[in-house]
Amino acid sequence: MPPTxxxxxxxxxxxxQSAQPQAIDVWYRRxxxxxxxxxxxxxxxxxxxxxxxxxxxxxxxxxxxxGARPDDYEKWxxxxxxxxxxxxxxxxxxxxxxxxxxxxxxxxxxxxxIAARAEVRDxxxxxxxxxxxxxxxxxxxxxxxxxxxxEVARIMDIGASSVRSLLTLARRxxxxxxxxxxPELAGEGGTP
Amino acid sequence: MKSDQPLHDLAALWAQVEAPAPHTDDxxxxxxxxxxxxxxxQAAVAASTASAPCPPPAARRLARRPRxxxxxxxxxxxLLVSLFLSTLDEPGPRPQDAVDLAVxxxxxxxxxxxxxxxxxxxxxPSAFARGLEARPSDNGLELRSGPVRxxxxxxx
Numbered sequence: 355m356p357p358t359x360x361x362x363x364x365x366x367x368x369x370x371q372s373a374q375p376q377a378i379d380v381w382y383r384r385x386x387x388x389x390x391x392x393x394x395x396x397x398x399x400x401x402x403x404x405x406x407x408x409x410x411x412x413x414x415x416x417x418x419x420x421g422a423r424p425d426d427y428e429k430w431x432x433x434x435x436x437x438x439x440x441x442x443x444x445x446x447x448x449x450x451x452x453x454x455x456x457x458x459x460x461x462x463x464x465x466x467x468i469a470a471r472a473e474v475r476d477x478x479x480x481x482x483x484x485x486x487x488x489x490x491x492x493x494x495x496x497x498x499x500x501x502x503x504x505e506v507a508r509i510m511d512i513g514a515s516s517v518r519s520l521l522t523l524a525r526r527x528x529x530x531x532x533x534x535x536x537p538e539l540a541g542e543g544g545t546p
Numbered sequence: 547m548k549s550d551q552p553l554h555d556l557a558a559l560w561a562q563v564e565a566p567a568p569h570t571d572d573x574x575x576x577x578x579x580x581x582x583x584x585x586x587x588q589a590a591v592a593a594s595t596a597s598a599p600c601p602p603p604a605a606r607r608l609a610r611r612p613r614x615x616x617x618x619x620x621x622x623x624x625l626l627v628s629l630f631l632s633t634l635d636e637p638g639p640r641p642q643d644a645v646d647l648a649v650x651x652x653x654x655x656x657x658x659x660x661x662x663x664x665x666x667x668x669x670x671p672s673a674f675a676r677g678l679e680a681r682p683s684d685n686g687l688e689l690r691s692g693p694v695r696x697x698x699x700x701x702x
Contacts, residue, residue: 383600391595404598465589471597478590496571497584498591503571518569525573528587529580536582 363427370418378415386411388428389435395494396439398482400475406442410435432499433509436491443487462535477532484531485524492520493528 366384369377389410393403413434424430462477463470482490488510495506496517503521507514573581680689689696 386600387595387598390598391591394594394598395591400594400598462586465586465593471593474590475594478587478594481587497573498588515569518571521571522569525576525580525584529577529583532583532586533579536579536586 361427367418367423367427370415371421371423381415381418382411385414385431389414389431392432392435392494392499393439394478395482395498396436396491397442398479398485398490400479402442402446406435406439410438413438429505429509432495432501436495436509440487459534461537462532477535481528481532484527489520489524489527492517493524496521497525 362384366377366381370381386407390403390407393406393410394400397403397406414431417434422430463473465474467474482494485493491510492506495501495509496503501509503514503517506517510517570576573584679691680687682688683697687698689698
């Protein structure tokens with residue numbers, strides 16, 4: 355049985371609430387990537403994700419300084435960020451029109467290629483925008499964040515079967531959108 | 547009966563309908579292309595997150611506002627609003643050690659008349675005096691003539 359990583363969040367939360375110096379700095383550096391990643395997934399827009407992530411960090415620290423003591427910090431954080439992103443989507447004009455056809459058929463770049471960072475980001479945003487809001491939430495939480503189906507259901511306040519349905523639909527759309535652009539593997543005859 | 551045959555055929559077809567596979571959350575149960583698609587997206591998100599700089603200063607400064615600041619600002623704003631609203635009321639007594647005069651706009655003179663004068667013009671009071679009324683106010687004397695008001699405020 356591999357040793358489990360101790361959960362750092364209760365200690366960090368306690369330090370923030372006891373106003374220990376630099377506790378917020380430590381928490382901020384630690385939590386920013388996860389919050390940004392959630393916002394990028396939910397909003398499918400890099401610049402909107404940055405704005406939303408900053409708002410999210412501010413909201414989280416206000417809750418923490420106000421005395422919030424979540425039993426599961428990461429789930430609690432995810433729920434707050436999700437609600438914030440839903441509000442952001444409602445506020446902005448719906449620019450995320452799903453396109454009927456991909457605008458390009460060029461092969462997808464390797465995400466680890468630093469030189470192709472902008473192209474990777476564009477492709478990622480374009481793919482996520484194909485998903486309706488609920489499908490995108492389910493896909494981000496389950497396939498990108500790695501949460502269990504039951505946890506996703508609790509955060510989204512829907513049943514587990516609904517999560518599976520949303521997930522199936524999301525994967526189907528993404529496969530149709532990105533599948534033709536995936537680089538072929540050796541011995542594979544292309545996408546079916 | 548021959549007329550029921552289409553219905554029997556339909557019922558037979560109906561019985562052969564296969565239900566689609568139940569929706570699954572297990573990625574391993576999906577086809578290879580779907581798995582590769584999701585894998586690419588996972589890698590793309592990780593790369594995008596790694597390249598997004600952590601913007602500490604503004605958010606941290608905001609996060610460090612003291613708790614008492616917001617209520618204090620709210621109270622100050624309410625005080626300013628109440629002071630502003632109080633100045634919109636009828637002017638109250640001026641400071642006790644001052645006598646204040648409001649400057650009245652002089653009434654417009656009568657327009658020149660053409661033709662014979664009205665029979666009672668010489669005996670009639672002037673246009674100014676015709677419309678003038680005086681009455682005591684709470685703290686002095688108030689003279690009114692149409693829309694014009696002259697207030698004489700005295701102090702004790």
